[in-house]
């Protein structure tokens with residue numbers, strides 16, 4: 001059983017519990033412009049992630065103040081802030097998501113392992129504007145159902161793929177925002193070649209985000225040159241002394257960081 005299978009098993013139990021609980025409501029700004037539009041400029045967009053821990057790296061920044069980190073990301077020009085909300089494997093929470101969504105104007109991605117509509121309701125209730133759907137974790141019927149459900153509820157979707165077969169499934173879904181994950185979830189190895197290969201067959205009007213394992217400005221620029229509209233970075237920003245400098249340099253943005 002690989003790590004994704006283990007995480008999804010845990011999610012099934014969490015979903016049962018969620019169905020017994022009510023939903024809190026967080027006020028959200030309106031959905032204009034869409035995230036799809038915001039990712040469409042000529043500059044490289046950055047999705048900056050709040051990541052306390054991970055199965056591949058263990059503890060990364062357990063005691064991070066998510067609001068302070070999110071404000072740093074927002075001030076330096078991040079297009080989206082990703083918050084890992086899974087508790088069991090990533091030590092995140094919906095409270096992190098809600099706190100960040102209330103503190104910044106930048107749209108927030110609920111980075112979790114969605115297998116049921118109720119998780120989308122919970123993400124929305126805590127202020128998310130974007131959710132993640134991992135093709136490898138879902139059959140086609142569930143993938144379509146959750147995708148349509150999210151859009152019907154005013155959320156956008158980052159559809160994550162790891163290889164050409166999953167990319168074809170995302171394209172059949174007519175996904176507007178596709179994340180190419182460079183991390184092999186069976187071996188935990190990261191290889192940016194995954195993005196470089198899959199970016200060779202881009203579809204029109206789809207935004208492509210290269211995810212995982214991006215450590216340097218040069219790598220970010222290489223992915224941009226290969227056709228990525230954006231990059232999603234977690235660990236590198238969490239460990240950086242100055243995440244703002246990294247974000248500003250790769251995105252070419254000049255924002256007030258004070």
Ligand SMILES: O=C(O)c1ccccc1NCC(=O)[C@H](O)[C@H](O)COP(=O)(O)O
Nearest residue numbers: 054055056057211212213214233234235
């Ligand atoms: O990060 C992991 O170890 C991991 C393991 C199993 C499933 C998902 C995992 N990560 C989620 C992510 O997608 C990353 O947090 C994200 O792409 C950022 O990656 P990185 O920049 O390498 O921290």
